[in-house]
Every structure is written in C-alpha cells, then in structure tokens.
Amino acid sequence: MVKAILALSLLLSASSAFALLPQTQQDLRVFEDRLRYEIERARERGDVILPVLVATPRAHWEESKTDFAAAVTDVLARLFPNPGEMIACAECFDNRVFVSRDNRMVIQSGELTLADLARLREKSGFSQAKSVFISRETPSGIEMRLIAIDDGRLLYTGLADATRDLSTADRPLRLARELERRERGESLSYFHFDLGLYPQGLVQLKWLEQWGSRNQHLSGVALSAFNPTGAIGITYLYMWPRKKQITVGVTGYYGLSGVFDAGSTDLSKNIIGQLSVNYAFSGAYGVFASCDTKGTASVGLSFQNPVFLPFLF
Secondary structure, three states: OHHHHHHHHHHHOHHHOOOOOHHHHHHHHHHHHHHHHHHHHHHHHOOOOOOEEEEOOEOOOHHHOOOHHHHHHHHHHHHOOOOOOEEEEHHHOOOEEEEOOOOOEEEEOOOOOHHHHHHHHOOOOOOOOOEEEEEEEEOOEEEEEEEEOOOOOEEEEEEEOOOOOOOOOOOOOOHHHHHHHHHOOOOOOEEEEEEEEEEOOEEEEEEEEEEOOOOOEEEEEEEEEEOOOOEEEEEEEEEOOOOOOEEEEEEEEEEOHHHHOOOOOOHHHHEEEEEEEEEEOOOOEEEEEEEEOOOOEEEEEEEEOOOOOHHHO
16 A cells, blocks of 8 residues: 555656755655664664554645655655555644544644554554654754654654764764764774785785765775785775775885885885775675785785674774
8 A cells, every 4th residue: 555655656746856955855865864773773672663654744845845755755665665564644643633432523733642642543454553653844854753652652753954964984874873973972993804815915904994974984004914015004995975885995005124124225115005996795794906006916805893803903
C-alpha cells in the first residue's frame, strides 16, 4: 500500500520535480542521514519501532507543497524497504477527527496524547504499529519526531538542518554521528596498514585524522618500512565527493638512512613523493595502487585499524 502511495506521489509530482527549494533539497540529505542514525541507535537500545505509522509530511513553503511529501516518502522507502515496515497514516498529524463514546464528532490538534496513540492502534491496519513518525518542513530545516505508541515515549525529536557542518570530522558518511561526537569533544583517528603485493612490494603505516566541513580531508604522519625503506613523512588524502569510498592521496617521505651516511651532503636525494588511490570496499578493508618518484609502483591491500596490531592505536 505504501509503495503504491509512493509511486502515485512521485507520478503526480513529476512535473514539478525541481519545485523544492535548494535548501530543502539539501536538508533532505541531512534528514536521511540523521534518521538512519537514530534508527540504528533505537535498535541498539532495544526499542522496537517497526511497523511505523508515517504521518503525511507537511510542507511549509509554497514551492514545496506539490512534492515535499513525495520526497520525504522516497527517503523513508529507502530506510524501511521491506513490505509492512511503514504504514501511511493521514490521521497522525496535528488535526485528528474521531467519534467519542457519546457519539459526538471530536476534532483535535496539537501534540499526540497517550489517548490519541491508543485510539490509533484501534484503527484497522494499525494494530501492529509500534511507533509514529511525524515530519514537517520549517524555515530552519525539516522537523521530525519518532514516538513510541505503547507508552508515548519520544524516541527522537530533532531538526535536519543542512547549514550545520563539521569543522573536524571523524568518519565518512556519518554527519549526524560525527556532529554529536564533536559536540562531546571526542575525536577518532585512523590507522592504515598498506601492504603492497604487485609488481613491487611495500609496507607502510599511516596515522590519520579526518577533518573538513563534510568529512572530505584526511591528513597525518606516515612511516614506510619497505619501499622506501626506513622513511617517515606526512600524508594527505581527499575523499571523492560522490563516492567517498575512493580517496586520492599524496605522501612525502624522507629516507632516514641517508641521514647516517658518512659524507652525505645532498639531503634532498632522500625526499620521495608518492601518489596513491584507495578504494575501501568495507569498513576495515580496501585496495590501493601507488607510484613514487623512485619508480616504485605497487598494488595491494589496505587495512583500516587492523585488530592484529592493537599496540599501534
């Protein structure tokens, strides 16, 4: 049923697909990121939120009235992809109409009360619902609330505002999580162990901190055990904007062996530049390709925070 409503909404809004204000379009990306994070947190706490009753999203701006609801429903369909996980609920927003026990028609508005939640469960098709999700567009962002039906607990309330960013970030693709980490003053660094296999081998270790308004930069120090052998340096990686599993990096190494060579006067010969491209295919593993100014080219495996080297954290 929800899929049919979604398809119809998208069809009706096709002629005005670009009617949403640019700010609302950006807020929707933050909305998805934040809601995905809150769903994960709810599951970690043991809260049962599915099936969820989805109130009709309410637009604020005139430009958004035709397609805001369809855009929000599209996001929710990605977060709740399985049949029966979400149930459209037109009665779940501010205005509610029901017949009282003395047969009077009652119209209510405002916050949902425990009685309202219990009354929703009595409706056909709503009896299995565990939570209610309410969203609306505001001048400051997209407001959202997730409420437990059984006891009326507010599982989450917040505002998806794309104007917020990160001056220092820790993990890719987790804006909501990292905003909270930074507000708590926490930081998380990466350790990379790169093992080159072909056509030439290399062994390199990198300690990185992530930063930038959108988690796009990584920088830190590097140590090369082999190719180059016995070298330290500084490294920088940039995350590809639309495919953040891909990073392009540059590292400058200085070979320590030359420092101890008797009679060595030209220390610039010990400077080695390296270019690399990495692709992370999971949270802990990836592949890379690199080449440097000494002619070393290598393709191999990259391990992120490997547990077999705990003493390096």
